[in-house]
Amino acid sequence: MxxxxxxxxxxxxxxxxxxxxxxxxxxxxxxxxxxxxxxxxxxxxxxxxxxxxxxxxxxxxxxxxxxxxxxxxxxxxxxxxxxxxxxxxxxxxxxxxxxxxxxxxxxxxxxxxxxxxxxxxxxxxxxxxxxxxxxxxxxxxxxxSITKASFPLDRQLENVVLLLEPQWKAKNIIPETTLPKITVCGNEDLLKQVWINLLVNAIKFTPENGEINVSLKQDGETAVCIISDNGIGIAPSELMHIFERFYKVDKSRDRSLGGNGLGLALVKKIVNLHKGNVTVESALGKGTVFKVKLPINE
Known part of the structure; x- marks a missing residue:
């Protein structure tokens, strides 16, 4: 039993x-x-x-x-x-x-x-x-896989603003900058392309005598860059598509301004390769805000 x-x-x-x-x-x-x-x-x-x-x-x-x-x-x-x-x-x-x-x-x-x-x-x-x-x-x-090294992000942003001086001067725009010293580990050439693309877009779609702001801050182990303008803005229905290849918010207007619909796709790809993220907020007639977050020590 x-x-x-x-x-x-x-x-x-x-x-x-x-x-x-x-x-x-x-x-x-x-x-x-x-x-x-x-x-x-x-x-x-x-x-x-x-x-x-x-x-x-x-x-x-x-x-x-x-x-x-x-x-x-x-x-x-x-x-x-x-x-x-x-x-x-x-x-x-x-x-x-x-x-x-x-x-x-x-x-x-x-x-x-x-x-x-x-x-x-x-x-x-x-x-x-x-x-x-x-x-x-x-x-x-x-x-x-990308090559990374430490470099001063604030200095890079300042240099990009100066690089594009002929473009913002032609529209009588003086970008406001707030760039405290922050060093990040990343691919300097690729990240430079990110800031150029975002700032060129801000200049392109901001009217004469408009406002553009470039700011940088540190949030814990993350560097946060914000590029904003008071330009024409983007409709809510368009926002979800702007990082797609060849997507243009206004195809006729963007063509006349020299856009090819790849600039923001490149931005997103480069930021993702750095294990960061990029977001956008916009309202028609009020302007657009791009926010890029990058790990400081990746």
């Missing part, structure tokens, strides 16, 4: 133990699967879910691994195509721009000057688009 009771307890115990272990294994597999799917959704296709021996969900994990591999191959083909096309565009565009500039200087009529100017401006716009595509493609192909 005693041995029968013990055996019964052992059987029941083993069933419970098996259920607990099985539940734990399934929970672990589910967590790994969800993490892999999240990385795929973010555009990182370098994922592989390890399978459990005699697992019940091996067919599912096999399908996810296969999907990630195929998506990765397609993404690599896309990046190679963009990179190659953009590179091939550069030489002829430079030639077109150069010839157009020569035509403007060679005793052309007013009508010819007008056409030559349009050709030169459009070739420069396409050249800039090509450069941005190459830059974005290179960043996406980096696998999240």
């Amino acid at each position: 005693l041995y029968g009771t013990i055996n019964l307890f052992l059987i029941v115990g083993s069933i419970f133990a098996g259920a607990i272990i099985n539940t734990h294994n399934r929970s672990r597999l589910l967590r790994r699967t969800l993490e892999a799917l999240e990385r795929i959704a973010q555009g990182n296709f370098d994922v592989f879910i390890e399978q459990d021996e005699h697992g019940r969900f091996n067919e599912l994990t096999n399908s996810i691994n296969k999907m990630a591999k195929e998506l990765g191959s397609m993404e690599q083909l896309r990046q190679d195509f963009i990179s190659n096309i953009s590179h091939e565009f550069q030489s002829p565009l430079t030639s077109i721009s150069g010839y157009a500039a020569l035509l403007r200087k060679d005793g052309a009529t007013l009508k010819q000057l007008e056409y030559a100017t349009i050709i030169e401006e459009e070739s420069k716009r396409l050249s800039k688009l090509s450069e941005n595509l190459l830059r974005l493609s290179a960043l996406e192909g980096s696998g999240g």
Whole structure:
């Protein structure tokens, strides 16, 4: 009787133990699967879910691994195509721009000057688009690996404001700056591109005699840069799309101002590579505020 009771307890115990272990294994597999799917959704296709021996969900994990591999191959083909096309565009565009500039200087009529100017401006716009595509493609192909070093972020922001002086002076705008000394660890060249893109946008969409503010502050282990203006603003329905490639809030207006819809996509990609984040708030007729947060010691 005693041995029968013990055996019964052992059987029941083993069933419970098996259920607990099985539940734990399934929970672990589910967590790994969800993490892999999240990385795929973010555009990182370098994922592989390890399978459990005699697992019940091996067919599912096999399908996810296969999907990630195929998506990765397609993404690599896309990046190679963009990179190659953009590179091939550069030489002829430079030639077109150069010839157009020569035509403007060679005793052309007013009508010819007008056409030559349009050709030169459009070739420069396409050249800039090509450069941005190459830059974005290179960043996406980096696998999240960028060279970082410590540098004074306040000085970099000050230099970018000075670099763009001809543009804000032409609109009679004097940017207000609040730049306390803050050192961050990041890629100096890439972050410089972030501030240039954001400040160029602020100048571009702020009217003459408008206001632009560039401020910097430290929040714990995070550097926070805020670039704001009192320009035309962005409609709420547009805000969720402005970091998408080639998206333009006002396509006709943005084209006339030389935009190509890649500047903010580059901003977001560079900030993400620094494990930071960028947000935007805006109201039509009141202006726009971009806030970039970067870890100080990444």
